[in-house]
Each structure stands twice: as C-alpha cells, then as structure tokens.
Amino acid sequence: MYSIKEMFYSLQGEGAHTGRPAIFLRFSGCNLWSGLEKHRREAICQFCDTDFIGTDGQNGGKFKDATTLADTVSRLWPSNQQNRYVICTGGEPALQLDTELILAFKDLGFEVGIETNGTLPLPKGIDWICVSPKGRSTVVVKQCHELKLVYPQPDAMPDRFTDIDAGVRYLSPKNPYDSDHLIISEQSSTRACIEYCLAHPQWRLCLQTHKILKID
Numbered sequence: 288m289y290s291i292k293e294m295f296y297s298l299q300g301e302g303a304h305t306g307r308p309a310i311f312l313r314f315s316g317c318n319l320w321s322g323l324e325k326h327r328r329e330a331i332c333q334f335c336d337t338d339f340i341g342t343d344g345q346n347g348g349k350f351k352d353a354t355t356l357a358d359t360v361s362r363l364w365p366s367n368q369q370n371r372y373v374i375c376t377g378g379e380p381a382l383q384l385d386t387e388l389i390l391a392f393k394d395l396g397f398e399v400g401i402e403t404n405g406t407l408p409l410p411k412g413i414d415w416i417c418v419s420p421k422g423r424s425t426v427v428v429k430q431c432h433e434l435k436l437v438y439p440q441p442d443a444m445p446d447r448f449t450d451i452d453a454g455v456r457y458l459s460p461k462n463p464y465d466s467d468h469l470i471i472s473e474q475s476s477t478r479a480c481i482e483y484c485l486a487h488p489q490w491r492l493c494l495q496t497h498k499i500l501k502i503d
C-alpha cells in the first residue's frame with residue numbers, strides 16, 4: 288500500500304533538470320516533521336514549504352500495489368509522447384518508494400527521479416537522485432547526482448557535506464514557507480547564496496523557478 292498526497296504533471300522547477308516535464312508523485316508523510324504547524328518549531332526540518340499530510344490532494348489516495356500506482360501515474364503523461372519522467376517527492380519518498388514500484392515505472396517506460404532528505408537508504412534503480420540535507424539530521428545517502436542544499440541553515444552549512452559524492456552541488460535559497468508575495472531576487476537568503484557561490488565556485492545557485500513562474 289502506498290499513501291500519496293497528490294500527483295500532477297508540471298515542469299521540474301529546481302536543479303539540474305529545471306524545465307523538464309515530469310510527473311510529480313508526492314508521497315504522504317515525512318520523518319523530519321509531522322507536517323502539523325504546531326510541531327514546526329520542534330521539528331528537525333522547520334522551513335518546509337509543502338503540505339504532505341494525508342491523501343486528499345489532486346489525484347491523491349491509497350494505492351494497493353505498485354502496478355496500480357504506476358498505471359495511475361502513467362495516465363497523467365500526454366498520450367503518444369515519450370521522454371517519460373516521474374519525480375518521487377513528498378514528504379519523504381524514501382519512506383515508501385521500493386524496488387517493486389521502481390520496476391513498475393520502468394516497465395511503463397519511465398525514468399525515475401527522487402527528491403530526498405538523504406536520511407534513509409534508497410532502493411536500487413533510481414535514475415536521478417537529488418539529496419537535500421536538513422538541519423542536524425544525518426545524511427546516509429553519500430552518493431547522488433545532485434546535492435541541493437537549502438541555504439542558509441545554521442545546523443547544515445555547506446562545509447558539513449564535503450564527504451558526499453555529488454555530480455553537482457547547488458545552494459537553494461531558503462524561501463519563506465508562508466509568503467504569497469515572494470520576490471526571490473530580493474530575499475536575503477538569495478543574496479547569501481550568490482555570495483557563497485562566488486566565494487566557493489564548486490557550489491552553484493539553484494532557484495525554485497516554479498515559484499517565480501507561479502506554476503505547480
């Protein structure tokens with residue numbers, strides 16, 4: 288059984304695949320925050336911008352097995368079009384994503400990506416791994432295609448992650464989780480990311496372009 292908050296077709300807004308069409312498969316639940324506002328201040332991850340509680344979102348629900356879930360994802364892809372790509376996110380997708388589901392996606396011609404906080408071991412077969420460390424949590428996923436660090440985080444500054452083998456390293460400005468009038472270029476976190484990247488050129492700037500574009 289898989290618990291899914293929502294699934295939708297959009298463009299990857301962040302990181303190396305920015306602009307790429309993808310199905311976002313948002314799993315319910317996270318190991319670093321309950322998702323309830325009353326617990327935010329005591330959570331390990333305190334700036335989350337996402338509602339991942341329950342199964343009541345767009346195309347959300349409980350799916351009894353891997354083929355049923357993969358079939359539902361597949362129906363969201365434009366008909367007769369290739370380049371299928373599904374991004375497993377959440378919540379924390381590593382709590383639920385397993386080999387069976389990855390194989391079901393592959394059977395339907397999907398490449399599989401994941402957005403993970405890196406605190407849980409991952410099943411084999413994922414085509415694109417994005418690790419985004421959070422606060423004082425311990426990252427166990429030591430190899431990834433991209434490391435995407437939300438910045439600044441006092442307990443998770445960039446020099447803590449030199450041991451992670453990443454294809455590319457990004458700093459992503461910490462955006463307010465509750466603002467309707469976000470101007471990313473004017474945020475102090477954005478200015479801080481730019482300064483850090485200029486001083487440490489192994490890091491690159493990553494923007495949440497879907498928030499600029501106001502798309503899902």
Ligand SMILES: C[S@@+](CC[C@H](N)C(=O)[O-])C[C@H]1O[C@@H](n2cnc3c(N)ncnc32)[C@H](O)[C@@H]1O
Pocket residue numbers: 317334335336337376377378379380402403404418419435437459460461462463464495
């Ligand atoms: C909601 S998380 C879900 C996946 C996984 N739990 C994780 O944290 O990577 C998806 C992406 O949004 C980023 N994110 C969440 N809140 C953010 C914020 N306030 N500002 C910038 N990025 C944020 C995360 O770092 C992660 O890269």
Ligand SMILES: Nc1nc2[nH]cc(C(=O)O)c2c(=O)[nH]1
Pocket residue numbers: 297298299300301311337376377402497502503
């Ligand atoms: N467009 C778009 N791109 C994204 N990249 C990562 C997202 C996420 O919430 O994991 C996300 C999202 O929610 N929307």
Ligand code: SF4
Pocket residue numbers: 317318319320332333334335336337339377378379404421
């Ligand atoms: S780890 Fe990811 S899903 Fe969990 S609270 Fe943090 S940003 Fe949100």
Ligand SMILES: [Mg+2]
Pocket residue numbers: 336337
């Ligand atoms: Mg998001």
